[in-house]
Amino acid sequence: MPAIECRDLTKYYGEVRGIEDVSFTVENGEVFGFLGPNGAGKTTAIRTLLGFLRPTDGGGSLLGHDITDGAALQRARERIGYLPGDPGLDRDRTAGAFLDHQADLRGEVRRADLVARFGLDESRRIGDLSRGNRQKVALVAAFMHDPELLLLDEPTSGLDPLLQERFNELVRERVNAGASVMLSSHVLGEVAALCDRVGVIRDGRLAAVESVDALRSRGGKQVRVRVAEDVTRAEFEIRGVMNLRMGETVSFTWTGEYDALVDLLGRFTVHDLEVVDAPLEEAFMTFYDGERGDGADAGGVS
Numbered sequence: 001m002p003a004i005e006c007r008d009l010t011k012y013y014g015e016v017r018g019i020e021d022v023s024f025t026v027e028n029g030e031v032f033g034f035l036g037p038n039g040a041g042k043t044t045a046i047r048t049l050l051g052f053l054r055p056t057d058g059g060g061s062l063l064g065h066d067i068t069d070g071a072a073l074q075r076a077r078e079r080i081g082y083l084p085g086d087p088g089l090d091r092d093r094t095a096g097a098f099l100d101h102q103a104d105l106r107g108e109v110r111r112a113d114l115v116a117r118f119g120l121d122e123s124r125r126i127g128d129l130s131r132g133n134r135q136k137v138a139l140v141a142a143f144m145h146d147p148e149l150l151l152l153d154e155p156t157s158g159l160d161p162l163l164q165e166r167f168n169e170l171v172r173e174r175v176n177a178g179a180s181v182m183l184s185s186h187v188l189g190e191v192a193a194l195c196d197r198v199g200v201i202r203d204g205r206l207a208a209v210e211s212v213d214a215l216r217s218r219g220g221k222q223v224r225v226r227v228a229e230d231v232t233r234a235e236f237e238i239r240g241v242m243n244l245r246m247g248e249t250v251s252f253t254w255t256g257e258y259d260a261l262v263d264l265l266g267r268f269t270v271h272d273l274e275v276v277d278a279p280l281e282e283a284f285m286t287f288y289d290g291e292r293g294d295g296a297d298a299g300g301v302s
């Protein structure tokens with residue numbers, strides 16, 4: 001039984017499409033990233049899965065409970081951690097009072113530890129907290145009952161890099177303890193660092209689901225080479241070479257087989273050579289062709 005199952009899930013807000021025909025599963029112990037630009041449908045998918053919104057069509061399950069079975073889902077919530085994209089925390093309450101209320105609903109085995117790790121002052125009024133500190137309160141609430149499944153909507157928005165790293169550690173700890181995670185983001189680096197697989201959502205539809213490793217390998221290799229000879233651009237303009245930049249060092253993205261690269265470089269006296277994974281952005285951009293206007297280059301990566 002997968003941790004999350006999403007079958008042709010569709011949600012319309014009246015005439016407005018939120019998501020349409022979204023299907024994927026999140027296996028037990030997996031970290032699944034839901035990546036897409038603003039308005040793509042990430043929040044709609046998460047809130048529909050949690051039963052806060054009624055699907056227009058399709059269905060799914062969380063920890064084996066049908067998402068349209070309100071009572072079962074309510075019970076399952078004790079084993080689920082949810083971080084809303086825009087936590088509407090009661091500004092007049094203190095952080096501690098909010099966490100007390102959440103603890104009554106789901107428990108708080110790890111609260112003290114998390115409050116200390118995030119350096120949270122529970123006595124402060126939520127309305128007086130900075131955005132980052134409010135996000136910390138919401139994170140403690142999502143994680144403090146050691147949930148088996150976490151649905152996190154843009155979890156690191158508002159967190160500084162140090163706290164983002166704390167957050168990453170926290171996710172890894174829960175996953176090592178057997179939990180499954182779905183998190184949404186529009187920051188590629190964030191999902192690449194944490195996720196096993198990524199679903200790319202655009203205009204309410206799932207454009208692709210890929211493992212982060214596959215995305216990386218599709219991105220090709222970044223090659224930087226310095227040779228003894230004077231070289232011309234034409235000598236490097238062969239199949240497999242992209243983003244070619246000439247200079248004292250010649251650099252390009254290589255998307256072909258290694259043997260063909262060795263053949264190419266074998267024509268010269270190589271003084272210096274560096275071959276590294278191309279940035280994940282290049283593979284990822286293939287999903288955004290047309291939307292950003294710079295998809296022509298990226299389109300050739302695949």
Ligand SMILES: Nc1ncnc2c1ncn2[C@@H]1O[C@H](COP(=O)(O)OP(=O)(O)OP(=O)(O)O)[C@@H](O)[C@H]1O
Nearest residue numbers: 013016017018037038039040041042043044045085
């Ligand atoms: N309550 C609502 N009423 C009407 N339309 C809505 C509502 N909530 C979302 N939408 C629309 O549904 C679509 C998907 O929005 P959603 O908030 O799910 O996207 P998102 O990927 O989470 O975006 P963001 O990254 O900005 O949070 C958008 O076109 C949005 O305008």
